[in-house]
Amino acid sequence: MTKYSSTPDMKGTLQQAVARIIEALAQKQAMICRTLDTSRRLMSGVNDYEC
Template sequence: MLKRERLIKAIMMAAALEEEAVSALIAAEIRKLEYMVDGDDGWEEELDPVRLDALQEAVARVIVALAQHQAMICRTLEISRRLAREVNGYEG
């Protein structure tokens, strides 16, 4: 029972750390976007097409990064399930 409890705690910690990393990444990207739009060198009221394309690309990078990190969390949880099944005959 003790092995299973340690395994479950380790799994939860790994998932929490991965989620924290995703949150930090998103926060950093949001700060970049805010700087692009509102910073001292930010854009005027109307965005020119080149800058609008840059903004859209930046948003796309955030979305792709989020999807990649979400997939990483899903892989961690899947590995956790397999490990948990092997430890002490856990079938959850």
């Protein structure tokens, strides 16, 4: 066990950093989903393309 793992401040800071990373990833995932949906809609009208 390191000296940092036992301090509450460090644990809280780490949890906040992880929460920010997870939120950023969720936002990126939503952006990718919107982009894919838009691409599917655009391609559905081109040469009878179907997903």
